[in-house]
Amino acid sequence: MAPKHRDGDVVFSLNGKWIGWAHTITAFSGFLGALLVGCWLHYHKIVQNEYHGYPDEWFPSVSATIGDRYPERSVFQFFIAITSGPRFALVLLWYTLTARPHSTLPKIVAGTGLFRTLSCGGWTYITSTDDHNWHDIFMISYLVATLPWTLGCLALSPPNPTAIKYRKILAGLFFGTLVPLIYYFIQHKVHKVPGAYTIYAFFEWSLILFDVGFDAVTALDFESFELVVKDVKGLSRGVKLLKDDVLEKGKDKPLAQPFEGPYSWSVLLDAAADIYTGFVFWSILSSLGILVWYFPLWHMGISGYEVMVMSTVSPLLLGVPFLRSVFVNNVRWVHMSSLVGLLAWQVKDPANRLFTVGFAVWMTCLAWSVTWYAERGQPERLKARILAWAAGLVVSSIAKFANHTNNPLWPILHSGNGGWNKTGLVLGVLAVLRATQRSNINGDTYSPSSKRQGSAALAGLGLAGLFFAMHSLLSDSSTMILWVWEGYPIRSPLAVPHGALTILAMSLGLFFGLTFPGFLGSWTAFGIGSIGAAVLTCYKNWTGFYGALVLATYIMGIAPTLIASAVHHSPGRTFGLAFFVYNIMVLFHVWVVAYAFVPGGPLVREHTDWVMAATMLLIGAGVFSALVTNATSSAPRRRPASKGRKLSSYYLHILFALQLLSASIAYLRFPTNDYQPYHKDEKVLTAGIWTIHFSLDNDMWSSERRVRDAIKELELDVVGLLESDLQRIIMGNRDTTQYLAEDLGMYVDYGPGPNKHTWGCALLSKFPILKSTHHLLPSPVGELAPAIEATLDVYGEQVDVFVFHSGQEEDAEDRRLQSEYLAKLMKDSPRPSILLSYLVTKPLQGNYNTYVGEKSGMRDIDPSDWDRWCEYILYKGLKRTGYARVSRGTITDTEIQVGRFVIGQAPTETDERISEDQVADGLQFPALFKGEGVRGHRYHVFDEPRYFA
Template sequence: MAPKYRDSDVVATLNGKWISYAHTVVAYAAFLGALTVGIYLHYHKIVQNEFYGYPQEWFPSVSATIGDRYPERSVFMVFIAMTSGPRFALVTLWYILTRRRNSTLPKFIFGVGIFRTLTCGGWTYVTSTDDHDWHDIFMISYLVATLPWTLGVLALSPRNPTALKYRKIFAGTFFGTLVPLIYFFIQHKVHRVAGAYTTYAFFEWSLVLLDVAFDAVTVVEFSNIEIVVKDTRGITRGTGSKAVVDAVLEKEKEKDVGEVFAKGFSTMELLDAAADVYNGFMFWSMLTALGLCVWYFPLWHMGISGYEVMVMCTVSPFLLAIRPLRNLIIRYIRIAHLLSLSGLLSFLAKSPENRLFSAGFGVWMACLSWAATFYAERSQPHRLEARASAFCLGLVASSIAKFAFWTNNPIWPIMHAPNGGWNKVGLLLGTLAILRSTRTTASSLGDIPAPGPNKGSSTLLGLGLAGLFFAMHSLLSDSSTMILWVWEGYPVRGPLVVPHGAWTLLTMGLGLVIGLFTPELASSWAFYGVGSIGAAVLTTSKHWTGYYGALALALYIMALAPVLLSQAARCSPAKTFGLGFMIYNILVLAHVWVVAYAFVPGGPLMREHTDWVMTAMMLCIGCGVFSLAGRPKNLTPRKYKGKKHPAARRQRSYYLYILFALELLAVAVAYLRFPSYNYTPYHAQDKVVTAGIWTIHFSLDNDMWSSEYRMRDLLKELEIDVIGLLESDLQRIIMGNRDTTQFLAEDLGMYVDYGPGPNKHTWGSALLSKFPIVNSTHHLLPSPVGELAPAIHATLDMYGELVDVFVFHSGQEEDPEDRRLQSEYLAKLMKETPRPAILLSYLVTKPLKGNYNTYVGEKSGMRDIDPSDWDRWCEYILYKGLKRTGYARVSRSTITDTELQVGKFVVGQPEGGNEIIPESQVKPGLRFPAMFKGKGVRDHRYHVFNEPRYYV
């Protein structure tokens, strides 16, 4: 209804379109004005970047244009400040135009619009020079809020074909531009391609123009409304005492895109969905922690310990075969879920044994609770879909948490406050989530059967679940796992864990959407073929080709998950989930046997057969797909007037909102973690290289805590420039699918080569370097009997001179022929390089005896860092073509079972002799830190010699 007022009361009117015009013109003036002034006054300076300048780079980026240079920065700030008024007015008018009774979405989008405006001011007025961290925080917040703003505006748009058309064009182009933007940024930052930053700059400017253009489309709707200033008390005529400004808008009809949100959208129901997802997050957190806790015991026993039986904690759904017990658990499902929190409480146990038992009981109850929950919801398809969505989103959330915390889950039992754990926060949120998500189930008051006929085989469904759980756990529980499968060293020819881990997470989310909206496609044999091809390509290929196979497999696994879980819930949970978890355990053991074959019964049969494990996984999944062929076709939520029931539609939207939020978080983490690649050695002025070798025992300390933080502290305090890490491949279920090198490299500012990947069946070798890695090659040395011996041959740019660094882990003591063949292979490799070289190694030999004389001497051309050090068996540092100036052995404390050995070298000087000199004759830049003398710090000290040795 039109507003009622007398013409004489109207002071002024303003058509709403002028708000849009003002916002668009002033915003463009801010950016284009700064660009014009910058090009005119400082062209060569603003096109210069950290690697290249004009003429290789000839167009400036947005940040270089609006940054710190005067006067372009001032031009931008003045106009962007003028934009704030129209911007707040635009957001407010949009809310007034789209608000509906009982609808929360317009209010949410209004809040997002205000938030974006404020954060825009943040990154505008706090430049990276002023405060780099806050500039990035404001910028990331602005970009993250762009997605819900864009989607919300599209959903709320009144019916107007022209406006909707342009909004879709601008929004689609905006998000499509992000792909080449990221690509060319990586080309510039990682590959240092000349001209790549100029191309990146064009895409960056396109984003700015498209962002403003998207909001400019509001002119279509705003041109139909007027802002009226009315004098209600006659102030303008001198007869009143008060003025009021009213904004009057015509109501628009609702449209199909937004109808699911426009009626009955409930914040409380969104919280219900979030609680469900967090419950799923806790399940995957506890499940992924179980193997890690079990692994500690055979690791320290150097063989089967007996604690391995705890991996069978997942078979608890077999108990649901007992009908009275099943009914009891379903009736009191909240208590069952609450008991599973012992898995999160386990961090309080000081003893590793007690921590394992607590974590195991948590997994036992979690598997039992989730199987019972699925079964209880089988009579209500839309509720069952919600639980399956939460279960899958829980995996996505767990993977994102590990992505944000450098592959450690912050609520694992191996985490606590000193090493970055968030256990107490996780436990509190978990308790609240369970209390909310378990208020009711469909079968709380009775055993209600699933609708429709049930023709599928329970056994085949159980096998399908086994393959599904194993695939989700082994490949998707960490975003870097499949990337490291295809990693082959430098130069970079494939994906990087950052930022491409976000690609894996986005693909997982897309797969889940496919499974929810097109279950027929997800359960088809054609799609199964796509997944099988992806698994084969991942297993057999490397670089980008292998990763494309990984993405295809991730897409398929996540698409199949909700369909297979929903069908399995229709059958006896003991036959499906119980059998599924039991076969899953067998696959887990096989997954370990392929690399641990030297230490387990029957191991040689599985030696290096990851291909067998992948084949078994896909065959199990195929059994599940075969059983899905007989499922009823009407398992989707009930229809309403030919469309999906509004309540079911609304419920699904909450889970999609959460998925969008999680994916935004993944992208934000990728941005924040992107490395700077501007690393500097500790004593560059003296051209010193401090190199070390350390066997890190899979990053679990003597008390079963994750040891990355303690390792970081020691490496930083010792001022190490190059470090070889052994026993460093953690990308398996039993080791938590972790990667210690990510945290160390990013925190210490180092380049990293992970070494032979998880599909190469070694215990791992890695290289971290302050110097650029020009090239690296991975080797698997001859090992006819024992465990595989990995090696990295890397060429580093040390102060302008190319130096080869070898990182090597020899075979075990029980296989002398393996070790002899490996010594000859490596000696030949080192002899053939014409460049100066350093070997950081684990040789399993005594000084001056046996294979030592192959590694050291004429056969290799290498020298021992200290031939007089007789007290060695495993770790050795060898070198050639460099001046060795120092050598130290540093005690490990309780971090691992092996000391850290460190050597100092000077690049560009002859090798020198073996004469030992006092520290007083050594330049300060060539000395080892004094803090580790005597008793040292934190139980780290110079030992064996009791002090470092220095040489002429």
Template sequence: MAPKFRDGDAVVSLNGKWISHAHTLFAAIAFIGAFVVGVQLHFHKIVQNEHFGYPDEWFPSVSATIGDRYPERSVFQVFIAITSGPRFALVFLWYLMTARPGSTLPKVVAFTGLFRTLTCGGWTYVTSTDDHDWHDIFMISYLVATLPWTLGCLALSPANRRAVRYRKILASLFFGTLVPLIYYFIQHKVHKVAGAYTKYAFFEWSLIVFDVGFDAVTALDFDAFELVVRDVKGVSRGQLKTTADKVIEKEKDKPIGNTFGTGFSWPEAFDVAADIYNGFVFWSNYTAMPLLVWYFPLWHMGISGYEAVIVTTVSPLILAIPSIRSLVIRNRAVFQFLPLTGLMAFLVRDPVYRLFISGFAVAMGCLIWSATFYGERALNVRLESRISAFAIGLIMSSVAKFAFQTNNPVWPTMNAENGGWNKFGLFLGILAAIRSARQPAVSGGDYYPPAGKKGSAILAGIGLGGVIFGLHSLLSDSSTMISWVWEGFPIRGPIQVPHGALTIFAMSAGYLFGLYYPRLAGSWTAFGIGSLGAAVLTCYSHWFGFYGGLTIAFYLMAITPVFIASAVHHSPASTFGTAFSVWVFLCLFHVWVVAYAFVPGGPLVREHTDWLMTVTMLFVGAGVFSSSVTNSGPSKKNFINPNSRRQRSYYIYALAILQLLAVAVAYLRFPTNDYTPYHKEDKVATAGIWTIHFSLDNDMWSSERRMINLIREAELDVVGLLESDTQRIIMGNRDFTAVLAEELGMYVDYGPGPNKHTWGAALLSKFPILNSTHHLLPSPVGELAPAIHATLDMYGEAVDVVVFHSGQEEDPEDRRLQTEYLSKLMGSSPRPLILLSYLVTKPLEGNYNTYVSDVSGMKDIDSTDWDRWCEYILYKKLKRTGYARISRSTITDTELQVGKFVIGQPESEEEIRIPEEMVPEGQRFPALFRGEGVRGHRYHVFDEPRYFQ
């Protein structure tokens, strides 16, 4: 019989806890039912993965259990569909219980809950077998939404100590499980460790238990509801204080209370988004300009004169003129549009004009940001907002490069053909500038009390310049510090994906720390810790070196708001002008340590990244000294108020969104490639050597996509790339090898790293890289010569591959010593070996006769090819079957040379050429490049490939 209430009869009543119980029950049946059926019917098939099967792997993963086979897939889909009803009701009841007048967070959490439910249906009913991409999109969306759902539920939990305790435990277990989950997935996918996937599966199933269990806790809260529907305790009208309410009330004088204790406003959110995008535009222009400058000395092989464009960064010096300073500050809305010219530069094809436009945009960006900081120094809230936008703009730039495989999609080197989003970026930039123009201008008049303490303006500028250089050189790309600590295979440290997300997390955490605890961030203690991190990054490799990198990333971001807040107390010409002048000095220093052979005075700082890092930290120390004086007075102690204001919540939301994007990108970009060679059935290995000019083509466009097309069409299983170190300011802090590896389905080794002062070498392989060693060959006079010596598993046989770049023609003694070193290295290998090299010698002359000798045991792939000077392919203990030279079109200035080898057959004693008709189909070169070829690529010199018996 239905109960009766004062307001009338109830037809039926149901305690709210049964909604939670129903959700838990049907979800459990869905997963457990699929597991039981799968194990009973297809055990050996669902524990099998791409590397191992039973008995190495003996426990199935969630995805294999619920999505691969009938009928377990159907069992799961039926019961997960039944679960959707209680799930929607659970989200609805949670909203009713937590909604309060004027509060936006419950609405956000409810929307997130609905979004998770819908995406759950997506990855449930679109399996990886049906559509792998959409399955992954739904899955990563579900996982990303789990973070705000979990944190939102914790913040809104009613004051039920038991429920709150369970939620904290289950949330901690869920997120803690992600660490071993990712670890064992990498062990399985990258290292191919037997049994690792079984361990991964246990943690994957644990995530399901913790996820369902977290939502099951709502039963402890929903017993306050009777589904008539009637609220029996008044919790739906805001009468019952939640955990978040009590925390805010208790902590009202502490950061969290002021951050999240106020309502949400969409206009304010749009203002913050516009300011952050303006910061993104600045950093996009700023990081692009040196890359454009680099194009010219690269093609001139020396000083070109266009390097002078980097001094456009010192434009804040003109703010020393009062009339100009007043003009820029009062007309900030107009000047805000000028940096957008940098986003329009892609419309200009001529490299010179594109460079000048980019230089103008950088000059205007440095000018307007310096004037803005100075002009708003009397308005603490607005100043903090500008500083946050500037810093988070850098993080946004780094996330964008992480998402677009280390190319910023709005750079002037990008266009629609090579993956650029220039037009869309420009459109957003215009909207952001218009939105920012709505904000009232300030006069910029002096407000600082005469009795207040001021540190040194020059020291403040020097410190800020050191920080800007550190941010640019180390943090403008999430993979830069990872390349510093990489030492080859087997993997013993971080890799660009997924660990680039850790760099972004450290940057975000560091900035928040500096925002909330400026005195601690600006202390000498913090400086000492940051300096220690810089030393560890410089001196050590693998994970330990990367931990030092994360430390310096955290510190540089934390000190940024402190230094800018200190700098605004002085003339902007003295501080910001000095800062960007210091950046110019450090940038040249940064280039000189590796380009010493081509610049005046270069040998003075040859190979001294350690000096550069030391000078950078000393400059930062000068800023610490000045800021400690400037911010020490009583009138300044709250200049960056530790008690956050209303606006801070929006910037924290922005950081959270960027971090979620970074995690999503890490998941989507994680290597899941098919590494199968092109002609596996014929046991053919096709190897190539190519000097790619730092992935900038002859017309100053990013060339990765064109390179990918040629390497794929040439069917290269192994390729050595030279002049490939792009992890410097002047190369844009990129890692184009990651793009090639991901798109071509290849393993990649790059090195020695940018802190080893070479122009770089890289090896990409369809075959597993068993081991690799990086070498710096003797170079007493000229530039360092890098080499990678790797052992590959080619169809079950260990084969060595060496990628090598010799010294320049001007340094004969260097090249002689390098020749002896490399010849002995190759001769010491008992395995078959392929040399993919840049030797700087003529065939049959000079050092050639040391490379091809009894000492090395190597043979030339075609000793009759007289028209070579730089690129050579040598080999030993392998059956060589073909050799070709493919023109490079306008990608670079050097052709692609290719050789074919058959693995497992004895080396030919004689060099006998045969016609193509005698060559098996699987051993032939692609016909695509015959005649006129395709896109400017064709067989040249011989106009056809050469084949050998």
């Protein structure tokens, strides 16, 4: 019943709808007032951006209008200050309207509304001109909070058909506008398309219109209020909301309403602990391959340490009843012992560090197999455990997305190169203690049905395909993007920001796998997933990536079905077989590239398509078994218990929050594309070549930061990197170029992708890359030789840069054919050119005379340098001024070679050398590397740079 008041108690009354209208009018006044004043006083300035101005750009963006100039900025801030009063009142009234006893959602929505209001004040009064970072932080916070605010308001809407209709329309328009908004922002920021920013601005202003309009609809609901506060219709007391009607109609559906009833922070903490434990599993498992790879890398062949890949087969022990019982009853300590993998970074000796991680992998594979098997009699608990494990992969992928493709818990990291090892270990211990406190020792006492349960072997094969697909394709958000990358101009997704789409597809797949298990476990879904795999394998650019998203969704979606089916068989046969075949698949996908180093390798040479086909066939075997198992499962056929449904819903809450985190990371890491060369006044181009040895230094540490320091201190404007493709399980599915490009402020071309079967080459440039082509040079015997042919805009002049890694010393015919192929490429270029290369030849001998001279049109940067064997810098049509060789330190096994050129001057005709004192300061190499140099890097061979007239 509505509260009663005596006549005369209400001195002043105001209908609640005016709160909504006041908020709408003042908010629109702020934006539109700033727009009118800005166009009147500073039109040409506020439509100007970093690339284009009027008339190409003729409508200002929101940020340029409200934040850049006086007085329009003051107009905006004045009205937004006034808006704050109605805004706080709006949030309060909405909570008053929707709050009910024992209901948590209204409190969450109200808290979100308050947070959103405060963050709005942050980006309003701290403009991008004042502090760009804090402005972005508040803006991202506001946008992230918009989603739960909008969905919460829709869920709590009173049964007012008009208000509900407008809310749905405006919410749909708001979120639908985000797609073209991002598209045109990328067209402007990445492709620099004239006029794209104007179109982007229209969508940006539309977001403002829809955002404010969504809150304006509250005026229709607040008509039920009189202030001070009198509820004339009683909607806030005892009247059912639209949400109640929906719940009553759908109460028999299997999905629980996750926010209904009091919110249990204890259960949420349990879910977080489970997911973090899953994250630890993927962190430990994905680190093993990197450590194993270190040894054949330095031995240049089979080292013997490769046997450690078999550390995953520990679930075979579960085939022994006594051991199985011991592990099931002590699962906490099995999980706890695996955490030694998070301590491995303290082990300095590479071999011992590998053995430490190998033990951790042994225990973590055993721990999760035991966990699933022990819960097989409780379907809802089992589902929650599977969800936690799979969500752990999502967390791992997000952690790598935030940390430039390195997992911060890996033993190749420490506090000096991006590791969070101590924090990760502490959280890991707490998570295991929390996640294993609930009793789950019923696996051996559960009596399976006597009915036909499918095939244990097929179930194990299905898990093998699942584990391999998740690890090889989904453990990093950029892996499949680099599969479809074809160079410039950009025609495909970018690792940043589009890696967030991969993570979203993974999360949606997991959600669908839980909500629609029947469909995801069907042959129809398998067919759709197989089509996605085929499209990813056979197509490039956006078409290929669409296939990747379909495949990612399917892989995550089928995980609950395959694991839930496998636990009905002997765990030794299913999980033991699964990890054994998974190991074979790991070796298979390495041998397609490393065929020259392994017995029988040429049989699978360059057959990534076979790897993908085998993966899908393995998953298909698991689907076949699961269809039989699920059809005859002895689990009671009743509606799942509310408690179980409630438990799973908390995992989904965390999964939803992770998507917001992923989107925020994508926004913060978006490339600025405003890079400047080191000596632009002198029009200097400094180019270098370096073989970075897969970003593992001599002591088994990740070397990105040390590589970054050397490149920065050498003032390299353009650098070619070789042995740079790390997108395989044995290399951690990493991408060093992401970190280098973002930290150094450079454009990047990754080169031929991981499905092109090379060891990789990459190009980083301070100058815009206008176009690039990836080449795979003739290699009839040995490994494929990759090359990048790129055209750069260097101070307004087009310059071609070639980055190339030739074949091995043993394959003479390969290297001869490659020299002829590349010589023709360089000869055909009508522009000034630079070759940054690994040629495997002696100066003035053999193939050198194909690369240098009439056949290629190229000159050697220093023909008198007799000490070269691998790395060479060649050029044509440019003024060469200097050449230096810099020692590698302990980063890799190859030095850095550097050349300096001046753009716009007559090309070099002679090889006359001059002394350093005859060279202008802006053309000299950094003095930092003279003498003993710095951190092991110094000028060597000649003990000083060479300069030319």
